Amino acid sequence: MGKTVVKKMLFILSKAHIDSAYAAMVMANGARMEGIEAEIFFTFFGLDAITKKKLKNLKVATVGNPAMPMPTMLGGLPGMESFATMMMKKEMEKLDMPPIDEFLEILSASGCKLWACKLAVDMFKLEEKDLADELDGILTIGDFYERADIEGTQIIFI
């Protein structure tokens, strides 16, 4: 292993944008590949990334996203989000980026823990059966802080 002092990465994913979900997942997977522990806590809209019915339909934001190469008024047209997402997924597949469901499988097999936020689960009236099989459990934010139990732990909010 390298000389990094980082030993454990804890990510909090709070958004359902597909690019946010990938940011958390790529960083968590990258940590595991370096021998660093990794865990993700899915809260508020980030819960979509681990909700069975929604995780395959995450989208890129075409409105309110200054990096989108189209005028905001066009971004609001029906179907635009799906179109932009389809284009992005195509590009990501070329980079061998797995779809969200496969990524959850890879992360879980790699030893990355996946947690759902209790408050968000209650708010969206979800049950454990609604969430991906790879889920390790439902935690409060306090429980999640408890996971920061070694020197060299970092917590990142996305």
Next chain:
Amino acid sequence: MELNVAGKTINLTDDGYLADLSQWDKDVALAIAKEEEVALTDAHFKVIEWVQNQFKKGEALSVRGIKGSGVIDIKEFYALFPGGPLKKATRIAGIPKPKSCI
């Protein structure tokens, strides 16, 4: 950098990977594995052979690729090469450090 194995001098890159796969043999693998604190078994050598073949075919290596290898699954891969499986497996196999983020 260099590594001496059974009287032979093996050339290494700055990050400790073999500069030339043709210098690789089982003794080299065992010497590097010892540095990485991995005790090589037949299961390890199956993975090593697979990553070497992927490299020779010019295929990029990733954890996702391991899943589809048919040789090993991701869980076993992490168990065989704890603490950075792809980096360790490629180093022991004598091929360059993978550049993939996935």
